[in-house]
Structures are given as structure tokens and as C-alpha cells.
Amino acid sequence: MASEQLSGAEMVIKSLVDQGVEVIFGYPGGAVLPIYDALFQQNNIEHILVRQEGGAVHAAEGYARSTGKVGVVLVTSGPGATNAVTGLTDALMDSIPIVCLTGQVPTHLIGNDAFQEADTTGITRPCTKHNYLVKEIENLPRVMHEAFYVAQNGRPGPVVIDLPKDILQGKSDCYVPPEEIKHRSYKPQIDAEPNRIEQAVKLIAGAKRPVFYTGGGVINAGDRGSELLTRFVRKLGVPCTNTLMGLGGFPASDPQFLGMLGMHGTYEANLAMYNCDVMINIGARFDDRVTGRLDEFSPNSTKIHVDIDPSSINKNIMVDLPIIGDAARVLEAMIEAWDKGDYTLDQKALKAWWAQIDEWRSKDCLAYTQKGKLIKPQYAIQRLYELTKDRDTYITTEVGQHQMWAAQYFKFEEPKRWMTSGGLGTMGYGLPAAMGVQRAHRDSLVIDVAGEASILMNIQELSCIAQYNLPVKVFIVNNQWMGMVRQWQELLHGARYSESYSASLPDFVKLADSFGMVGMRCEDAADLDGMIMEMIDTPRPVVFDCAVVQDENVFPMIPSGAAHNQMLMGPEDKAAKPISEEGMVLV
């Protein structure tokens, strides 16, 4: 039976409603006016007007990561779509489910270099999980529903739907609800083969120095992923480390947690990786920031790799036992197999392993000294953590030193509380992401831990935050440098600080004031706690400009081209271990 006559734009809205979408982030323009007109005439979906399309994608990412739902973006053709490209690439690298609707010139003008025309599907092909150009209105409902299916199933990612204006204005009775759409070809494997699970638990049971190394795959598997990981790791009594993307997957206060691993990970996490005999990787992808030098990565371990994406297997590191499947389902099967097989670990060996780990831990690799009036950035972030940890807090970050310090000093007890641009490293991510998070969790405390350079990359979104009175707290760790660039110039380029100084910074207090927000500036360590409390207690958006010591570097650090057991522990260490020529080439 045919359904009612709907315009393409109305079908777009109806599909979104049927997909359970309650909010979209966007910016209007000529090609998408029909959708904006349809939006105007309904009350099911709220639209958040960003100030630049890049902000819309990051906001949708923040929304998606803090809720586990698909984030939806609506932008116009041409520049609207090209501005969205960075956000799409970011979502692809970090496996975030996004559906991005882009306007397009009418089908008869495609290819004519029409006003605001861009080859959106061509441009976004390498930076999306999949994309569509809808050329017939009859395909529109199918494409809309397929896009949601593709975005959130398997390894999640961004999907673009390019919508020519004549399709949006055309009318048809072809609408079909999501239940009637089955994807022809995309059927990712979510359950592992039982014999692999059996092999895995046997390997774990035989381990003397095991370590769990888990990533964003656990977070993407939903709350159940973290629950099951926590249950299994606690049952085994073995150490666990998280990647930057995986923080919150295992409770950070648990004594079995080793902290983050990788380039700026903890000494104990990296040495546990180097010295382990069985590595259980769940939902992490052996990223170069984690592995360091490949030929010396965990040289003596048997490696189990659980991933939903078969192309992650053996991409960087050859593993002994690949297991394809959803992290939660695989963990559930592993726990079941472990209980059924009545396996136990060699407790004596495990005790010795923990004694070794405790010795590494006693190095206290994240220690720093806060003396006097000047605020150390580590201290600023640690105090921010201490004063917010007992609240319902969500953290986003920009990219750079402050991001690494936030990853080091914040302790996440549960998933979906930590939103950071991991794979792409997008400066300007944190502010719009915080908008999306705050929209999803209106009564929660949402803080963007920022640097003074990164925040300027999407500073226009303060206007959006003001418009919707989203009480986001922007905590700027202001050292007046692009700190991570400066750190690398210091370590690798003879301290020639080429273009890394943040000149002509705005007065952030006045800037906040101009948007009708609260601005604060802290320059004295003695004032820090009081001012952070004041920020938290302000029920409005706040820009907090925290002036910190300028020349601090992030330690510990695995310099490029080095292995996990060659970490720099602090400034005094760097002269003793100069970075190799080979390492200089790496980013």
C-alpha cells in the first residue's frame, strides 16, 4: 500500500524521526532550504545552529560519543560540505557513528560548476565509512535508513548523504519505515568463532605475565563492553591498560589499572606491554602512538587481538590469535568459556608479575612539583579533576599538551565520559564536542579542557553555546605556546621555536563577556581551587583562562622511533637519550 505523498525534505525528516533522532546540528544554505522549511514545520527534532559546519560535525561527535547514539549533521552544498570534511575524517579515524546530510545543487546542474557546487561524494569518499548521492526520490527512504544502519553497525563511522535540491523538493509516496530496509551487502561479523574463544582463554590461563590492552572498541560496544571487561579483568586479577580512546573502559581507580599506555602513557603501562608474555588486545588497533618502534614492540609476547574490523588485524603488528567480533560479545563468550573450563592462572607467577609492576609504579612517573605562585599545567588539570570527580562530569579536550595531561591526570570510572580527538588529532574539536555533549546531558558538568591555541580554532562556537545557554565550562590551560609543537621543536629541532608562539591572544575574560558568558582568569596557584569551584557552581557557560608555566613538557614520553622500554621520564632524561635520525622522520 502506498503511503501519503511527501516531499523529499519531508521524507528526510520522517526518516530521522523514525530513526529516533531528537537533535541535529547544522547550518542552513541554499541547497538545504527545503529541509529547513520542513524542520520549521515540525516539533519532533530540535536543530542546533552552529557557527561553522566543522563545529556541527564535532558537536554531533560529542553527542554520539557521550550517548552511544548516532550524531546527525545537516549542512548545505559546496562550502557547507567541504567545511564538514575535517569532522568527518575525525569521526572516521575515531570510529564515531555520524550521519551527515549535505545539500547538493539540483541533479540537472551537477557537473556544471554551479553556484555552491562541490563533488561532495568524491571529496568525502576517503573520509567516510560510506557515502551516497541520491539521484532518484524513490531511493531516498532506503538510503536514509541504510545510512543509519551502516553508521552504527560493525566498526562505526561517518556516512554522508548528498541530497540534490530537486530531490528534496520532489514529491512521492514511496516512503518506507526502517524495518523494511535490509542491507544487501554489509553484514559485519559480530560473534567470534567458538574455537578461537577457547584458544584465547587457554592462552590466558597459561600466561605468567598477562596484560589487557583495550581501546575504543570496548567503549563502542556499549556500557556492556566496559562491564564485561571490568568483570573479566577483576576475575583474573591481571593488569589492564587503556588507549587514549579506551579511557573509561576500565575503572581508573581500580588497582589493576595501569593508566594509559603509549607515547605519553605511564611507565608501568608501557613496561608491562614490553615485558608481558600474553597480550590481550580488545578493541584497540596498535596505533603508532601506542606501539612506538614496531620491531621492538612487546617482543616476547603471544598476542590476542579482538577487533570488529578484520582490516585492523595484522595491519601494524602481526598477532598470534585474531578474533573478529564485537568486544562485548567476545568478552561475554570468553568469560563463559573461562568459567566453563574451570581455568585458573598461575598465582605465583601472577604475584611476581604484580611485584614487578609495583616496582615500576613506584617510579611515580606522573609526579611533578608545584611550588609558589606560578601554576604548573599538570597541577591545574589535577586540581580540576579532584574538584570535579565526585560530580556527573563529562570531559572533552582540544589537541596538544593539555590533552595529554588531561588523559594522564583525569581518572575515568566509566565509559562515554571522555571525548577527545584521538586518531586525527583535530585542534578545535573540544569546544563544539562539548556543545554536543551538553545538549545530550543538560544537567551534567561538561568541561572542555583546552589550550589557548586550539580553542581559537573553533572559538566562533561560543556564540552557539551562548544562544542555547549550554552551560559548558571552557578550561583553557594557557601557556601561550602551541605546547606540543614547542615540545617537539625543543626535543627534535634544536629549540628553534618556529611559529609556535601564541601571539596576539584575546583577553579571554572580555571575550566571554562579549558573548554574555562568565569569564575568569587565574594566575595564582593559591586561587586555583576557589576559582575552579566558582566555575563549577556557575550555572552558565564559563570561559576559564588559567595562566600556567610556559615551558612545561609532557612526560613521560616515548620519543619517536624508540621502544616502550626507552621512555624519557623528565627533562633531565632527554639529553641522555637523543632522538635517532630514524625517529626524526616520524611524526
Added chain:
Amino acid sequence: MSPKETNIEKRTIAVLVDNEPGVLARVIGLFSGRGYNIESLTVSEVDQRKSFSRITVVTSGTPQILEQIKAQLDRLVPVHRISDLTNEGPAVERELALVKVAGTGEKRVESLRIADIFRARVVDSSHDHFVFEMTGKSDKLDVFIDLMQPLGLVDVSRTGVVAISRGPKGL
């Protein structure tokens, strides 16, 4: 030379895809974006009713890279199935070439004689040229084209490799 650059192998991979706009660009973009080699690539619709196209790609790399190529191809959304024809048992590979040779006199006669030996067909001719059509394995085509070089070779058009597994089983 790092161990990564040694033991390069050649593979023929068949990919069954939905015949939708942009699918070929997706496959080619995957190869160029990730720095894989394409030695030959052919594509055509093979099932109009189900709207399936089949892509045959000849590529080379280390065993690790080749496994990556297959995994990356397999995760493209419109890809139904892939098959490593080189690795999964014997397969038949063929390529078609159209070869234009211009000349008169002894060279012209010689080109026809060689074409006959290679079982190439003449599909167009005039008093001073031939167009030969030849089907075979790629290396046979290479030899034929080499032999035509001194005899007035002016143009070559090749299809690239198509391949299918031997035996009763389909893709």
C-alpha cells in the same frame, strides 16, 4: 632494505560489488590512498538482474600487505564477496589486446605470419595496416606486442586481466 620490502608476490583478486555509482572510484581510491599497487584492473556488470559488477584486480605486495588489501576491500560497504584467485586454488586468467601494425612489403607479411603463429585474428585491415585481436595470458600478449615492435607497431589497447577459478565452484 627493510624486511617489509622483500618477498613481493603478485595476486589476482576478484571482487563482487553492487553496481552502484562510485563503486569503482571507491576501490581505486582505496588502492591509491593506502599506497597499494594496481597492475591491472577490469570491471564490468556480470548480473544485470541483481545489479552485480565484478572487478578483477591484479596487485602485488608482501603477504602482509596482500592480506590487508583483501581485508580493506572486504570492508567496503558495497562489496559482497572477494576471492584471492591466486591463493585459493587454480584459476584461468585471460586478457584481450587489439594491436595496430602499419607498414607495407616484407614487414607487413611478417606481421601477418607472426599473428598466425600466435593465433591472433585480423579484425581490420587496409593495404598498409592490420588490427590484430588476440586473447591469452598477459605474458603471451607481451611477447606478441614485442615482436610487432620492429614491424610497424602503432597502437595497442589491452583490456587488463579477467580471471575465474577452475572447477565447478563459483565466487
